[in-house]
Amino acid sequence: MYTPDDRKPLTVPALAEAKRGGHKLAMLTAYDAGFARAFDDSGVDLLLVGDSLGMVVQGHDSTLPVTVDDIAYHTACVARGVSRALLVADLPFQADATPERALDASTRLLQAGARMVKLEGAGHKLEVIRFLVEREIPVCAHLGLTPQSVLRLGGYKVQGREDEAARKLRADASAVADAGAALLVLECVPSPLAQAITTDVAIPTIGIGAGPHCDGQVLVLHDILGLQGGHRPKFVKDFLAEGGSVAGAVQAYVAAVRDGSFPDAAHSYA
Numbered sequence: 396m397y398t399p400d401d402r403k404p405l406t407v408p409a410l411a412e413a414k415r416g417g418h419k420l421a422m423l424t425a426y427d428a429g430f431a432r433a434f435d436d437s438g439v440d441l442l443l444v445g446d447s448l449g450m451v452v453q454g455h456d457s458t459l460p461v462t463v464d465d466i467a468y469h470t471a472c473v474a475r476g477v478s479r480a481l482l483v484a485d486l487p488f489q490a491d492a493t494p495e496r497a498l499d500a501s502t503r504l505l506q507a508g509a510r511m512v513k514l515e516g517a518g519h520k521l522e523v524i525r526f527l528v529e530r531e532i533p534v535c536a537h538l539g540l541t542p543q544s545v546l547r548l549g550g551y552k553v554q555g556r557e558d559e560a561a562r563k564l565r566a567d568a569s570a571v572a573d574a575g576a577a578l579l580v581l582e583c584v585p586s587p588l589a590q591a592i593t594t595d596v597a598i599p600t601i602g603i604g605a606g607p608h609c610d611g612q613v614l615v616l617h618d619i620l621g622l623q624g625g626h627r628p629k630f631v632k633d634f635l636a637e638g639g640s641v642a643g644a645v646q647a648y649v650a651a652v653r654d655g656s657f658p659d660a661a662h663s664y665a
């Protein structure tokens with residue numbers, strides 16, 4: 396049985412065990428070995444080499460310019476700093492456009508040290524998820540605000556506010572779980588909808604702007620350290636302010652996710 400105090404490496408089957416046992420999962424993005432080591436030491440369960448690196452590391456205004464080479468490089472850097480956390484890497488824009496492309500990109504990311512890949516969306520991506528899972532590549536799905544859809548969406552907005560959109564999102568969540576995803580990130584969805592999805596599916600949900608009822612939470616490294624430039628999304632919290640140091644900030648974040656005090660209503664969408 397998985398417990399958060401285990402120092403053993405976290406495995407893919409342990410994720411569903413954590414959900415069944417009611418243990419909340421704390422996830423953070425990381426892009427280099429130094430932060431990865433600090434996060435791993437502080438008990439972060441999952442590390443994500445996110446394509447958010449296009450924005451916070453490279454300085455672009457979206458995630459679209461990020462390449463598989465970029466993610467593979469940062470995954471290799473992060474992997475050298477990880478001993479316990481489960482390392483997840485994003486498939487960047489269009490690397491998952493076809494099953495074959497997704498398999499090639501995912502193989503590179505797993506060979507760079509990731510243990511799971513994450514991809515955005517449902518629809519034709521359901522076939523991609525099934526194709527990868529059948530080939531022994533663990534997959535994390537990502538629904539709600541999918542930043543790679545920013546051109547179609549016209550901005551980074553809360554998703555699933557209308558009844559029809561909420562029904563679609565709920566059906567998509569069940570579909571990605573049925574396709575074999577082992578984990579599901581829900582980004583920028585109203586708390587009651589994220590709660591319903593979390594009850595619907597047996598796989599853990601990881602929220603970012605999805606309220607307190609998800610099975611875990613994820614935030615971007617820069618955001619927990621108060622480095623958000625410009626508009627600060629509602630779900631962002633500066634844990635450095637209360638933690639006093641980088642290690643203190645991470646420990647405060649992990650503790651708040653574990654005990655359910657983060658996110659509160661002030662950091663969620665109603």
Ligand SMILES: Nc1nc(=O)c2c([nH]1)NC[C@@H]1CN(c3ccc(C(=O)N[C@@H](CCC(=O)O)C(=O)O)cc3)CN21
Pocket residue numbers: 446447450451458540542551552553583615617618623626627628629630
């Ligand atoms: N630093 C950083 N943090 C992130 O969480 C993040 C990135 N970068 N880059 C990739 C995506 C983009 N993300 C974003 C960016 C902006 C909002 C945002 O401003 N949301 C509005 C929603 C308002 C509404 O629709 O009601 C907000 O004010 O919270 C949300 C997610 C999340 N991801």
Ligand SMILES: CC(C)C(=O)C(=O)O
Pocket residue numbers: 424443444445446447448485580582603613614615
């Ligand atoms: C914000 C998380 C979920 C992400 O996809 C990223 O960092 O790219």
Ligand SMILES: [Mg+2]
Pocket residue numbers: 445446447458485542
């Ligand atoms: Mg991403």
